[in-house]
Amino acid sequence: MSANEPVIKAEKLTKRFGDFVATNAISFEVYKGEIFGFLGANGAGKTTAMRMLCGLSIPSSGTAHIAGFDVYRQTEQIKRNIGYMSQKFSLYEDLTVLENIRFFGGIYGLSNQQLKSKSDALIERLGLGPEAKKLVGELPLGWKQKLAFSVSILHEPTVVFLDEPTGGVDPVTRRQFWALIYEAAGNGITVFVTTHYMDEAEYCNRISIMVDGRIAALGTPNELKTQLNEPSMDGVFYQLARSAKNKD
Amino acid sequence: MVNLTNITKTYNKGAVKAVNDVSFSVEKGELFGLIGPDGAGKSSIFRILTTLLLPDSGTATVAGYDVVKDYRQIRSSVGYMPGRFSLYPDLSIEENLHFFATVFNTTVTENYHLIEDIYVQIAPFKKRRAGKLSGGMKQKLALCCALIHKPTVLFLDEPTTGVDPVSRKEFWEMLKRLKQQGITIVVSTPYMDEATLCDRIALIQQGSILSINPPQQIVAAYPSPLYAVKAKDMPRVIQVLTTHQPSFNSYLFGEYIHVDVPGMGDREAVYVLTEVLADAGLDGIEVKPVTPTIEDCFIKLLTT
Numbered sequence: 001m002s003a004n005e006p007v008i009k010a011e012k013l014t015k016r017f018g019d020f021v022a023t024n025a026i027s028f029e030v031y032k033g034e035i036f037g038f039l040g041a042n043g044a045g046k047t048t049a050m051r052m053l054c055g056l057s058i059p060s061s062g063t064a065h066i067a068g069f070d071v072y073r074q075t076e077q078i079k080r081n082i083g084y085m086s087q088k089f090s091l092y093e094d095l096t097v098l099e100n101i102r103f104f105g106g107i108y109g110l111s112n113q114q115l116k117s118k119s120d121a122l123i124e125r126l127g128l129g130p131e132a133k134k135l136v137g138e139l140p141l142g143w144k145q146k147l148a149f150s151v152s153i154l155h156e157p158t159v160v161f162l163d164e165p166t167g168g169v170d171p172v173t174r175r176q177f178w179a180l181i182y183e184a185a186g187n188g189i190t191v192f193v194t195t196h197y198m199d200e201a202e203y204c205n206r207i208s209i210m211v212d213g214r215i216a217a218l219g220t221p222n223e224l225k226t227q228l229n230e231p232s233m234d235g236v237f238y239q240l241a242r243s244a245k246n247k248d
Numbered sequence: 249m250v251n252l253t254n255i256t257k258t259y260n261k262g263a264v265k266a267v268n269d270v271s272f273s274v275e276k277g278e279l280f281g282l283i284g285p286d287g288a289g290k291s292s293i294f295r296i297l298t299t300l301l302l303p304d305s306g307t308a309t310v311a312g313y314d315v316v317k318d319y320r321q322i323r324s325s326v327g328y329m330p331g332r333f334s335l336y337p338d339l340s341i342e343e344n345l346h347f348f349a350t351v352f353n354t355t356v357t358e359n360y361h362l363i364e365d366i367y368v369q370i371a372p373f374k375k376r377r378a379g380k381l382s383g384g385m386k387q388k389l390a391l392c393c394a395l396i397h398k399p400t401v402l403f404l405d406e407p408t409t410g411v412d413p414v415s416r417k418e419f420w421e422m423l424k425r426l427k428q429q430g431i432t433i434v435v436s437t438p439y440m441d442e443a444t445l446c447d448r449i450a451l452i453q454q455g456s457i458l459s460i461n462p463p464q465q466i467v468a469a470y471p472s473p474l475y476a477v478k479a480k481d482m483p484r485v486i487q488v489l490t491t492h493q494p495s496f497n498s499y500l501f502g503e504y505i506h507v508d509v510p511g512m513g514d515r516e517a518v519y520v521l522t523e524v525l526a527d528a529g530l531d532g533i534e535v536k537p538v539t540p541t542i543e544d545c546f547i548k549l550l551t552t
Contacts, residue, residue, distance in 0.1 A: 041412040042383050087410070138264075141286040167410055168438040170453065171543050172550045175499050182483060197439075198411055198543030201503035221503060233502065234413065239413045 005068065006157055007032050007190040008053060012062035015048050022048040024213035025062060030206075032157075035181060035191045037201050040210030041241040046194055047163070049210070053192070054161055055079050067158040080109070083152035083189075086163035091150030093137030097128055100136055101151055108245075122150050142173030146180060153184055155231035160184065162193040166200065178203050198233040209240050216240045249401055249432045250274040252298060255306035257292050266292040268455035269306070274401075274434055274448075279427045281446035282436040283542070289455040290436040291331055294405045297434070298328045324352065326401030329390045329452065331406045337379025341370055341389055344378050345396060352397030362429065363392040366422055384415050393421070395431075404435040408442065411437045420445050440543035451546055458549040463542055470540040470548065473514065476504035477521055479530040488528040497522075499547060506544060 006029035015023040023045045030036045040046045053066055055075030064071040067081040073237040091100045101119040110118065123132050126146060136144060145165055153160050162181075166174045178200065185191050193204065201207050201221060208218040217224050217240055221233055230236045250273060257267040267289045274280040282290045288404070295301035297310055299319035308315045313322045335344045335489045345367075349356045360367075370388050373381070378389060387407060394402060404423075408416045420442060425432055435446070443449045444463045449457040459466055479485050479500070485505050489498040498507040509517040521535045540548075 023320065042410075044412075168286035169549050170438075170550065171440060172287075172499075173285070178500065183393075196410070196416075198413060199500075202503040203500065226404055237413055238417075242410065244414075 002053070004031075006030060006065075007034075008036075008066055008192065010049075010053070010062070010064040013049065013052060013059055013064045014061045015045075015052060015057065015166045016060040021213050023052065023059075026213075026215045027062075028208055028215060028218055030190055030192060032158075032190055033185050033188045034206065035193065035204045036199050037204030037207035038192060038194045038210070039201055039207055039237065040194075041244055044210040044241070044244065045213040046210055050161060050163060050192075050194070052142060054082060054084060083155070083157040083160035084163075085145075085148045085152040085160070086167055087145075087165060087167040088163075090144060091136045091151065096133050096135055097123065097139070097147065098132045100147070102156065104151045105154050110155060118154055122154065122187070126150060139238055140173075142169045142177070145169055145175070146177055149177065149180055149184075153189055154166075157189065159190040162191065164194055164196065166195065166197065198237055201233045201237075209237065211240050223236050249276045249278070250280075250308075250310050250434060252293070252297075252308045253306055255293070255303045255308055257289075257296060257298060257301065257303050260516045267296070267303070270452075270455070270457055271306075272457065272460050274432060274451055276432055277427065277430050278447045279423060279433045279435070279445070281443055281449040282434065282452055283438075283440065283449050283546070284436075284452035286436050287454075288450060288452045291405055292455075294330075294403050294434075294436065296329070298326060298403055299323055300432070324397075325400050326396070327394035327402045329394045329402075329407055332407065333386050333390065335378045335386070335390055335393060338377055340375050340377050341381070344373040344389060348393040349396045354397050354547050356396060356427045359396055359398045362395050362398060362426070362431075365425060366395075367392050384411065387411065387419070395426070399431065401432045401434065404433065406436050406438065408437055408439060416442065440541065440546055441541040449542070451542075451549060453550060459545070466542060466545050467540050470545055472508040472510040473512070473517060474538050474540050474544060475507045475509055475517060475521060476501070476534075476536050476538040477507050477525070478504050478532070478534040479525055480532040481530060484528070485525065485530065488525060488530065492524055496524075497551070501544070505537075534546055 008030040011027045012025040013023060014025050026049060038046055052059050052071055053064060055071055055078035058072060066078045069077040072141050095103060098119060101122060102115050105115045105118060123129055149165060166177050179192055208215045208219050224236050228236050230239060253271050255267055257272045258265050296303050296308060296315060299315050299322050302316060310322050311325055323344055339347060345356055366388050370385050408419050425435060448462050451459045481521060486498055489496040489507055496507045498505050518535045522533055525533045
């Protein structure tokens with residue numbers, strides 16, 4: 001993969017379940033260090049698309065490459081080069097903070113020495129020193145999510161996929177979470193994120209909005225507002241998503 | 249209609265204070281919102297009010313009945329939609345609805361007018377098993393089942409969490425119509441923008457109530473003039489504002505950064521902010537006064 005090759009490149013990527021086309025020929029590119037917002041109503045096909053990009057589901061047709069790896073043939077390489085976190089699945093609640101960091105770091109193939117230095121650095125950076133030996137289940141949600149994100153990029157992946165990472169998180173912690181996202185992007189990690197908070201769409205470099213399995217709009221937040229002649233991202237989203245046929 | 253006096257609930261033998269000395273009341277026909285993030289104590293309050301959890305101390309009544317002594321009367325008169333989907337996944341839409349009607353000694357026909365608006369949207373799939381429904385349809389069915397016995401009070405625990413903005417808006421339109429039918433509604437949500445649709449809201453964090461008022465009043469009580477600021481390099485704007493002496497309280501807010509500037513008129517504040525950003529070499533500067541939102545108020549309450 002050369003330096004200016006896109007980190008994510010999808011061309012006419014499609015997934016059918018019987019007669020139903022969940023993801024319908026979507027094409028887009030995401031570049032190194034970019035924060036890419038992947039928006040859409042429930043049932044628009046976001047999760048299906050994301051599963052294909054993570055190497056968890058084989059497309060029906062079309063192509064996609066993640067960090068240069070093919071989503072049909074190189075799913076194992078993809079999994080090794082990406083990070084993933086979601087609102088639903090993040091960390092093991094009955095392991096301690098430290099145990100979670102070591103467990104996930106170990107799965108991603110970090111050596112014992114790397115694990116030691118990285119977990120110490122991470123705990124220090126998040127200010128979790130006093131909580132290091134506490135069960136993750138005892139932490140407030142906002143802390144869990146910040147920790148889960150940091151753990152998902154511990155192995156310095158090329159891309160990190162974040163599926164509604166801030167759902168239910170308080171407004172102050174939500175902003176701290178975005179500061180971590182900016183930091184990761186600044187370090188060259190490409191961030192692919194879904195959210196239902198329209199203010200967060202504004203924090204992305206570019207966003208796409210899916211409607212009925214297709215990408216209905218793609219561009220910077222300002223480009224989309226101009227294109228659709230809406231003053232806010234809220235307006236952009238309503239205008240596009242309201243026309244959806246596959247309503248959840 | 250609902251009344252809580254000094255309700256406290258702890259877990260793990262007192263180690264976790266989920267609800268901390270909470271008092272409020274909800275009037276008949278009111279749409280009352282509990283607004284706060286995950287872990288604020290919203291679900292514990294719902295479980296106490298629906299008699300599923302005993303408080304450690306304090307008293308609470310629903311429709312005049314005590315949540316501890318009169319739990320039977322409360323259970324038969326309120327509707328409750330828990331945060332987690334709790335219908336029978338292996339019964340169909342239709343079967344779930346009939347089941348709930350029967351349990352409450354009524355029939356679907358008797359109160360059909362209450363659910364009609366919502367039910368017609370899922371009726372085409374009435375033979376489908378509830379476990380096979382999409383998130384939005386599950387939510388509509390759960391609301392129908394909570395309404396079918398014509399409850400005096402409807403308790404909705406985070407009905408819109410994880411739901412996209414368009415469906416969330418539709419859900420709130422349904423609530424507005426139910427309110428017009430005279431049903432008292434207590435609803436919780438982590439989405440601050442939904443707060444403005446309630447008659448009154450309680451902002452809640454870590455088990456304690458920060459403020460109870462109509463949303464307009466909470467907004468009006470914001471202690472300082474607020475400005476929206478934008479420039480080409482947004483992370484740098486935050487940095488400049490927070491490191492300036494004296495520093496400005498500022499945070500990202502969609503495409504803008506919101507900044508408090510106490511003790512100045514609009515014209516002076518706009519001038520000062522523009523100057524500070526221009527001195528730092530920023531381009532494309534835009535500064536304008538804005539009305540605070542509930543989210544601004546919540547951030548203020550959390551950070552001071």
